[in-house]
Amino acid sequence: MAGSTFGRLLRLTTFGESHGAGLGGILDGCPPGLELAEEDLQRDLDLRRPGQSPASTSRKEPDRVRLLSGVFQGRTTGTPIAFFVANEDQRSRDYAEVATKFRPGHADWSYVQKYRGVYDYRGGGRASGRETVARVAGGAIARKLLALRGVDLHAGAVELGGIAASREEMDLAGAFDRPYYAAAPGVVPLWDERVAEAKSAGDSLGGIVEVVATGVPAGLGEPVFDKLEALLAHGVMSVGAVKGVEVGDGFAASRATGSRNNDPLLPGGFDSNHAGGTLGGISSGQDVVVRAAVKPIASIAIPQRTLTRDGEPATIVVGGRHDVSAIPRIVPVIRAMVALVLADAMLIQARMSVLP
Secondary structure, three states: OOOEEEOHHHHHHEEOOOOOOOOEEEEEEOOOOOOOOOHHHHHHHHHHHHHOOOOOOOOOOOEEEEEEEEOOOEOOOOOOEEEEEEEEEEHHHOOOHOEEOOOOOOHHHHHHHHHHHHHHOHHHHHHHHHHHHHHHHHHHHHHHHHHHHHOEEEEEEEEEEEEEEOOOHHHHHHHHHHHHEEOOHHHHHHHHHHHHHHHHHOOEOOOEEEEEEEEEOOOEEOOOEEEEEHHHHHHHHOOOOOEEEEEOHHHHHHHOOOHHHHHOEOOOOOOOOOOOOOOOOOEEOOOOEEEEOOOOOOOOOOEEEEEEOOOOOOEEEOOOOOOOEOOOOOOOHHHHHHHHHHHHHHHHHHHHHOOO
């Protein structure tokens, strides 16, 4: 299927469906000699594994990854790295009604139009959030490449169900140790209440994820169509539930004046980082700051109006096992996409130079 490959030098191709045999990917362009084992990928996959949060589906998938190629004696060979994760807890009977009715908010309608009626509706098939398994595995390899150059990525949820975490308490470095991968500890009880309310009502919630990349060198990104923030937006927006991306102050910059939005340059460095680590589409050497707006999960236990495949009016209540929110499981996915973009840009920048 066209559109299943991302990147220019570091290229990730993903495959698989939610209720098929499994999902996987091929990462091409990784240099040889990088230490890599299945455990490196597994650590990140465990962060997005279902069934670990009050907001998560009850589907139990171990998501054990297998490295199939591209690694020999614990190091990458420079050839394509292939990996695979089996599906083990499918319950396709939950989607019997979806075979004849379109689910509002899902890709059912658009896939049927594009692919002339051919569509694996079980769990959303290729449009399922489960597709992100391969992104997280590829992103784990990208993060190892970035770490060699001193680049580190922290990520966390900064908003859930309209309730924002306190900026004064913000601690992204500790987010993966908290429920919901919350960026600040004090907001967790409030989110517990909000999730319980939504679950009781059969409804779902959206949220906002923030990723901060530290140690990013200046000079990454290409003028004019491959600006770093354009590539970041492409990568993050390609995640199914994401409906908006901000770099730096983002939309808040539109409400500021130039005197407040500009980042003064001082002998010791920049005085602020409203731009989010890019200038003219090229990294400035500051932290790269990205936020993603995540929509509410489309599968809800509330009657909704829809159409049958024959075009007849109908009502649908989506059954099965579904997340109340993509938060927190989408947090490692967004981090993975930012890592893939930055690692790709770093490899391109290194290739441009004839100097050591």
